[in-house]
Amino acid sequence: MSDWAAKRFWDVASIVSADDGFTVHLDSRPLRTPGKSALIVPTQAMAAGIAAEWDAQTGKIDPNTMPITRAANSAIEKVAPQKDAVVAELAGYGKSDLICYRATGPDALIAQQAEAWDPWLAWAANALDAPLVTTQGVMPVLQPEASVARLRTEVANLDHFQLAGFHDLVAISGSLVLSLAVTSGKLAASEAWKLSRVDELWQIAQWGEDEEATAHAALKEEGFLNAARFFELCVT
Numbered sequence: 591m592s593d594w595a596a597k598r599f600w601d602v603a604s605i606v607s608a609d610d611g612f613t614v615h616l617d618s619r620p621l622r623t624p625g626k627s628a629l630i631v632p633t634q635a636m637a638a639g640i641a642a643e644w645d646a647q648t649g650k651i652d653p654n655t656m657p658i659t660r661a662a663n664s665a666i667e668k669v670a671p672q673k674d675a676v677v678a679e680l681a682g683y684g685k686s687d688l689i690c691y692r693a694t695g696p697d698a699l700i701a702q703q704a705e706a707w708d709p710w711l712a713w714a715a716n717a718l719d720a721p722l723v724t725t726q727g728v729m730p731v732l733q734p735e736a737s738v739a740r741l742r743t744e745v746a747n748l749d750h751f752q753l754a755g756f757h758d759l760v761a762i763s764g765s766l767v768l769s770l771a772v773t774s775g776k777l778a779a780s781e782a783w784k785l786s787r788v789d790e791l792w793q794i795a796q797w798g799e800d801e802e803a804t805a806h807a808a809l810k811e812e813g814f815l816n817a818a819r820f821f822e823l824c825v826t
Contacts, residue, residue: 596651603644605637612637616644623663631662632751635826657816658823665754676753680760681742685733687722688764688786694726699792706788713776714767718744722767744770755821762786762814772818779818783811 600616611630614621614637621629621640631637636658643656653660669676689707693699715721720740725731745766748756752773759769759779763786771777777785784791790807 597649598647598651600644603641605634605641614641614644621659623667625667627666629662629666632749632824633826636662636751636820636823639823657813658820661754661758661817661820662751665751669754669757670750673750673753676757677742677746677748680753680757680766681738681745683760683764683766684720684722684738684741686730687766689767690722690724690731690733691728692724692726693789699789702792703788706785710767710771710777710785713771714741717774717776718770720744741766741770748773749824751824752821755817755819755824758813758817759821762810762817773821779815782818783814 600619602617604615606613606615606620608628608630611632612634613628613630621644623629629640631640639658640656640662643659646655689703689710692703711722711724714737718740720737722733722737723731745753745756756769756773759772759782760766763769763782765782765786768777768782768785772779772782787807790803
């Protein structure tokens with residue numbers, strides 16, 4: 591298998607105004623998505639972030655170091671053509687939100703979950719008019735149809751760029767409620783990440799850290815924080 595990778599061929603990445611937004615030029619060449627669509631983003635701040643990622647490339651181009659570029663590509667090529675399906679997928683988390691499923695024991699873990707998650711269920715009930723039911727164990731619990739519909743409306747109101755970031759927030763954390771709290775500006779992304787890991791942090795406190803699991807969690811945290819940043823750039 592070839593290990594060929596594209597190498598830097600430009601001197602300067604610059605922000606250029608475009609129809610309905612902004613794009614980035616590498617010298618005089620406009621950036622395009624991998625599928626050759628025009629890479630036009632909604633805000634100058636997002637374009638600046640993309641330009642900075644390309645300017646930071648030295649030698650071989652490493653897409654793993656360009657989360658804003660990757661998310662913008664995803665918004666254009668993957669989310670926009672199937673927005674309804676993405677909305678449905680994410681809204682589905684309202685039926686099985688992480689913070690609705692509680693441990694059966696020990697009592698200390700049950701108390702930690704309640705302390706961490708109950709305030710955000712209360713926020714969903716009051717601010718979003720979407721009360722949800724909690725249960726102990728992993729068996730599915732039926733959520734109020736009106737609440738699920740209300741949460742779906744919140745997701746459907748996002749544009750395809752916002753959905754690209756929001757998708758990763760929800761998929762990584764497992765919680766639609768915590769992700770909505772982040773994108774509503776009510777909860778810091780770093781705190782939401784910790785709240786999504788109450789169970790894992792409990793296990794670590796009891797049995798100690800596993801090196802492989804810790805490394806995997808660090809990658810997930812990086813992805814979660816990158817998604818939150820991308821969402822912010824959609825409206826900055």
